[in-house]
Amino acid sequence: DIQMTQSPSSVSASVGDRVTITCRASQGINSWLAWYQQKPGKAPKLLIYAATSLRSGVPSRFSGSGSGTDFTLTISSLQPEDFATYYCQQANSFPPTFGPGTKVDIK
């Protein structure tokens, strides 16, 4: 299985801050990567797919970049509703696997 790692595991930030989360795959996955947002007690929601494509309805302050093994999720100006845990998922190889998550909380 492809192993996904994320850093940092948690980040404290303030409203308006720029936040960057990194995801690394144990082998190359081209651009077959998705990002999800999960709030406590809720299901994950798809934010970005194919590494850089924004899901319809997701605010433009979210962006994704990267290819191969290294990827980033950037929130350009953190909003109160963005405090959540973020997961990456590779879709290049079977079985699909997820990163351990990055929790974004209030500083």
Added chain:
Amino acid sequence: QVQLQESGPGLVKPSETLSLTCTVSGGSISSYYWTWIRQTPGKGLEWIGYMHYSGSTDYNPSLKSRVTISLDTSRNQFSLKLSSVTAADTAVYYCARVVSYCSSSACSWFDPWGQGTLVTVSS
């Protein structure tokens, strides 16, 4: 818009079979691929398997010997059965739609997800 809702027992005894159903509304199950994913505090998000209405299906090798996913097109539902459960199978179980496709080579991203249901394995 498509919505998914999991249902089933919240408590299962060790060695028994966990059975969950996902009801799809707002769209036909006879399109897309459908999947189950579970989440535990220890192992995080773990993909379980997928099924397509054509009959195509596959499972995570780590669970393959114990998992069955099936579709009921007449009820617009799909189901998960996990046999010989242990405490390690205690998790929140999610059903979801696969955005594009799944095969035994790769499986794309998942959207939307059901709200999830907690299943506890305990005597």
